[in-house]
Amino acid sequence: MTDPKRAARQPVPARALIPHRLAAAPSAHGMVVPFVTLAHRDRTRPVWGKLDPNRLRETLHRKLCQICGDPLTDRVVLYIRPSDYLRGLTPEPGVHPECGLYSKQACPMLAGRVDRYNPHPPEQLTRCDDPVCDCRRWMAPEPDPRDGRREGQPAEAWYEAWLHLRDYVIVTDPGNDTAAPAVGVDLRPSSRIRRLRKVRDAAPGSEDSQPVDLLAALIAIRVFFGVGGPFQ
Template sequence: MSSDPVPPIPAWLADRPTVGGLVVPWTTPETQDGRHVFGSLHPRFRDALKRRLCGVCGNALTRPMVLLMRLSDLPLKATSEPALHPQCSRYTTLACPMVAGRRTHYRSTPVRLDSSMTHSADTGSRLGAPAEPWFAVWLNGYDVIELNGALAASYREIEPLRIRPINFTFSLSDLLR
């Protein structure tokens, strides 16, 4: 992580905790020994989805909002990742090594969690898997649905304002695998 670029922390996120110079998103869980488990979701992500709160800063969302989605999420038009303010989305696209495309693979071993925490439903399938391209889906709203036994933000019935690729580190053959 130390070799990754560390973008400046925007003023609106200055009160958030940090690790290695990066803001800890509001929906990132913290273990009892104080470790933040990046890449996992705190159970409060359900509140973020239902109450339309930003997954990074925890404040109420306004229009437009952004869903950051993996390529495999796009056909489903749904993700378990909470929506973000556009400015929080921009920070995430710079700060998160997975979203920014600076990691080629997901971690190969599961992170040690406290007994009160659980891994997301797709953790096992991502362990050691190649990273996927990420996209920013701009919306004026979303529906909360159940997807694979978990809550998710969906735009199945909502026309996106735009869908933009975030990282360009993937070739056409990567997208067709």
């Protein structure tokens, strides 16, 4: 549990500047509500940390930015965890570079301002007063025993990976005895990753291994020597 005296001494982070691309996006508590975030019909009422499964599918298969919902362009930014890299895909859709910069500053997880994933008590999925809001169909999904629950768990390390749009390929992993099926962005071969850098360390208590650190160093060396430069 956070020491309240210590927390009181920590400076309050400045509010991230919203880029022009996101100027018309809905916001809540001073932060842009990402296109893929689960929200009521009034999208200024999001369920932070929960994804809308319909919007997620649309975002992946139409190659849209998960923050603004517009089509991705030639440079795509992904935010990945070591577990994603080991599996060979990330379920997180890509973003535009400017949307990614905003996310790194505004998202408490990517910015390292929180050490645990949001818990989602059932009351967050209750109906609102809008009779035509889709929240009346919201239900907490039955967890797949092969999937480790992230809610309330220590945060993993997160990395920023850059790809060409031509290398942004959506794949399906059928799963196995220890991993549930998943759809996401293909991370293999690693040569498709043009830039890679860590944006936050794993939180204390995380069982996260960090195999991506070495890859990030190798990609930095490759770029430094001009071998398959960042966006050739």
